[in-house]
Amino acid sequence: MINAIVQSDDTWMLWGILAVWASISIFLEQKYKWASVISGAVIALLGALILSNLNIIPSASPVYDAVWTYLVPLAIPLLLFNINMRELFQESKKLILTFLICATGTVIGSSIGFFLLKDYIPELAKLSAAIAASYIGGGVNFAAVTARFEPSSEMVSATVVADNMVMAAMFALFMLIPSLLFFKNRFNTPHIDELERGRVNKEETLAAEYWRRKEISLKDVAASIGTSFFLVVLSFKLADFFDRVIPGDENTSGIVVFLNGVLGEKYLLLSTLTFLFIYLFPHYFNKIKSGQELGTYLIYIFFVVIGAPASIPLIIEKAPLLILFVSIVGLFNLGIGLLFGKLFKLDLEHIVLASNATVGGPTTASAMAIAKGWRNLVGPILVVGTLGYIIGNYIGFLLGHWFLIF
Structure with missing residues (x-):
């Protein structure tokens, strides 16, 4: 691989690029209708993908890891401060069924992809299990299943490269679908319709309308950031404690493993404690006015980071068939979701x-x-999405043992 112009350890330069491009993406989304249709999130992702593949920025860096490790956890409570608890439960019940349908699509896609490509990709039985677990839960599940079946480090590395590229492409597709009339005319779209009905100035982009200027004080900013830090620290420390005291290995009972997955999962506990505090202290959280703006800006930096690892030359070098396999899994996930939806x-x-x-x-x-x-x-979706962390490993283990028979 050719070294990037900006080195992976050039911390200030990389932070600057992430922050500036996130800002430009937000500006474009709110200024121009074409950008609003594409969405600032996709602009942020594509910009990083282009910079990475032109070897201007590296495809991996400790700076990117810091965004996942610190900015994303801080953004989550900020974005939940003004949530409607009644609607939370109503929407969660609807989302669980949809989530399970899409997870079923992952299982079908993994099985079809495995049987189509098992003679062409080494160790695909083990890798299929890991991707299935990952495309139900996340990277934590991928790590757990690969540790269980132990594919070679070279194949794991190639699979991660393919996964990064497909995830970036799928994310762009997810953002685009709700904007297309083909889908809007064939599905119920209550949230999109509500946004459209609430618009005052049709000449503005939807993003500009939604993020109209409002009064925010220094006290609001202090309360938002301070409370978010408090909730993240409390949640992560408690999750580490529960993960240590509650066994989570394969030799313990299913109930104990389930408790470890629930109480020892940082993001699940962060969401749960945030909801609990909002329920107990509604007046405090209702007065905070800057949480959504601050959290959204942090999330746009996260969007930029998503695009950076998708190195096309690395994929061509290491994972041309693996990207086909992972694409089959991702597209069956979405396709089954749309069909049964x-x-x-x-x-x-x-x-x-x-x-x-x-x-x-x-x-x-x-x-x-x-x-x-x-x-x-x-x-x-934060609550329902964490369900995948819990069930992903079990499904990955079952599929892995089945695939290994062939």
Whole structure:
């Protein structure tokens, strides 16, 4: 691989590029209708993908890891401060069915992809299991299943490269589908319709309308950031504690493993504690006015990071057939979701968010809900998306043992 112009350890330069491009993406989305249709999230992702493949920025860096490790957890509570708890439960119930349908699509896609390509890709039985677990839960599940079946490090690395590229492409597709008349005319779109009805100035882009200027004080900013830090620290420390004291290995009972998955999962506990505090102290959180703006900006930096690892030369070098396999899994996930979503009259917003949550995890799905202005779905998809962390490993293990027979 050719070294990038900006080195992976050039911390200030990389942070600058992430922050500036996130800002430009937001500006374009709110200024121009073409950008609003594409969405600022996709602009952010594509910009990073182009910079990465032109070898201007590296495809991997500790700076990107820091965004996943620090900015995303801080953004989650900020975006939940003003949530409607009644709507949270209503939307969560609807999303669970949709999520399970998309997860079923992952299982079908993994099976079809395996039987089509098992003679052409080494160790595909093990890798298929890991991708299936990942496209139901997330990277944590991928790591757990690969640790169980132990494919070679070279094949794991190639699979990660293919996964990064497909996830970036799928994310762009998720963002595009709700904007297309073909889908809007064939599915229920209550959240999109609500945004359209609430518009005052039709000349403005939807993003500009949604993010209209409002009064925010220094006290609001202090309360938002301070409270978010408090909730992240409390949740992560408690999750680490529960993960240590509750066994989570394969030799313990299913109930104990389930408890470990629920209480030891940082993002699930973060969402749960945030909801609990909002329920107990509604007046405090209702007064905070800057949480959504601050959290959304952090999420746009996250969008930029999603695009950076998708190195096309690396894929051509290491994973041309693996990208086909992962694409089959991702497209069956979305396709099954759309097919049965139409059959069961599910909302289009629920389908694309649930598919996003299985493919990319609850963080990318909640980020999409934010970018689209579907504020009542941010909390529910975070909660439902974490279900994949719990069931992903079990499904991956079962598929792996089945595939190994062949």
